[in-house]
Amino acid sequence: MEIPSLDEHAHAEALAQLDGLVKPVGALGRLEELAAWLCAVHGTVPPRPLDDVRVVVFAGDHGVSVSGAVSAYPRHLTAAMVRVFLAGESGVNVLAREVGAHVRVLDIAVDDPLDDVPDEVRSRKIRRGSGSIDVADAVTGDEAQRAFDAGVAAADAEIDDGADLLIPGDMGIGNTTIASALVAAVLGLPADDVVGTGTGVDDEGRARKVAVLERALTRRAMHGPMDTLASVGSACAAATAGFLVRAAARRVPVVLDGVFPCAAAVLAREIAPGAERWWVAGHRSTEPAQAFALKALGLDPILDLGLRLGEGSGAVQAVPLLRGARAVLSDMGRLADLG
Numbered sequence: 001m002e003i004p005s006l007d008e009h010a011h012a013e014a015l016a017q018l019d020g021l022v023k024p025v026g027a028l029g030r031l032e033e034l035a036a037w038l039c040a041v042h043g044t045v046p047p048r049p050l051d052d053v054r055v056v057v058f059a060g061d062h063g064v065s066v067s068g069a070v071s072a073y074p075r076h077l078t079a080a081m082v083r084v085f086l087a088g089e090s091g092v093n094v095l096a097r098e099v100g101a102h103v104r105v106l107d108i109a110v111d112d113p114l115d116d117v118p119d120e121v122r123s124r125k126i127r128r129g130s131g132s133i134d135v136a137d138a139v140t141g142d143e144a145q146r147a148f149d150a151g152v153a154a155a156d157a158e159i160d161d162g163a164d165l166l167i168p169g170d171m172g173i174g175n176t177t178i179a180s181a182l183v184a185a186v187l188g189l190p191a192d193d194v195v196g197t198g199t200g201v202d203d204e205g206r207a208r209k210v211a212v213l214e215r216a217l218t219r220r221a222m223h224g225p226m227d228t229l230a231s232v233g234s235a236c237a238a239a240t241a242g243f244l245v246r247a248a249a250r251r252v253p254v255v256l257d258g259v260f261p262c263a264a265a266v267l268a269r270e271i272a273p274g275a276e277r278w279w280v281a282g283h284r285s286t287e288p289a290q291a292f293a294l295k296a297l298g299l300d301p302i303l304d305l306g307l308r309l310g311e312g313s314g315a316v317q318a319v320p321l322l323r324g325a326r327a328v329l330s331d332m333g334r335l336a337d338l339g
């Protein structure tokens with residue numbers, strides 16, 4: 001998929017106009033950078049409003065959680081949380097409402113039956129029951145590709161429906177182990193450096209996660225990003241990567257959230273170099289793998305609130321700052337007009 005360049009002319013013009021606003025040069029700090037980035041994304045100064053913000057939560061289970069040893073919570077919570085998203089009562093639902101963002105949940109690979117949820121939630125389902133990455137591939141190469149394509153289609157659906165800004169969210173017990181494995185595999189990092197405590201495992205739980213990664217990373221050679229997604233990733237990671245690449249290809253900005261979407265972003269960047277220019281990092285999670293992923297992507301998180309919920313919850317909190325950055329360029333007075 002071809003990734004367009006950002007508009008460098010609009011970026012330079014934005015920086016020049018920012019310097020001329022009624023404030024000391026540079027006084028709006030990071031907001032100025034974000035304003036210029038939005039101009040480069042939209043190719044206009046000021047950028048367009050970000051009215052229609054959409055979170056798509058990719059929900060799925062991971063074979064690695066079957067043993068119950070890598071998460072502080074039982075795997076059945078993945079399916080249960082899908083119903084919570086649909087009821088509008090999850091953390092991201094509540095926070096998204098505050099900023100007027102829409103939340104959709106997609107069952108990509110939830111293991112427990114979800115026969116009671118609307119068909120559209122399951123319309124992009126890839127499979128149930130994935131491999132535990134320490135002993136087997138998570139999914140087949142064909143499933144990884146189909147999941148990637150499902151993510152592409154999910155982005156297309158939101159963009160065709162008028163989305164101005166996209167946020168990939170995640171829900172999946174055990175997915176911090178998967179995210180860490182992906183980051184370690186692509187960046188060549190030791191397991192012990194990338195593994196965190198996820199939902200809150202103790203030292204022994206963390207040591208089990210490290211052992212899983214060590215086995216997963218040496219189990220077999222991986223040949224390219226799609227093979228890595230199949231081997232130590234998951235259908236959800238592949239779908240998130242597809243979503244990210246498509247947003248960039250269609251010039252729609254993305255706010256990245258915590259460790260899982262950021263790990264998927266590292267893979268997406270391998271698949272489509274340059275796509276990362278269309279993304280900003282919404283917040284810094286507590287997971288070390290997210291810090292490595294952001295560094296590799298060259299992204300500096302907007303917020304640092306100690307969040308580790310996932311779902312897209314941190315990214316939605318950055319939306320008012322992006323809107324503020326746009327408003328500065330659009331509505332502030334100019335020094336030159338002071339006389």
Ligand SMILES: O=C(O)c1ccc[n+]([C@@H]2O[C@H](COP(=O)([O-])O)[C@@H](O)[C@H]2O)c1
Nearest residue numbers: 071172174175176198199258259285310
């Ligand atoms: O976004 C993060 O950085 C983050 C950090 C820790 C946990 N989570 C969420 O918690 C779940 C994964 O945690 P775990 O311990 O089961 O691997 C999954 O549903 C994630 O959305 C998310």
Ligand SMILES: Cc1cc2nc[nH]c2cc1C
Nearest residue numbers: 073077171199309310311
């Ligand atoms: C309750 C709960 C909600 C979540 N949201 C994202 N990950 C989660 C993990 C748990 C355990």
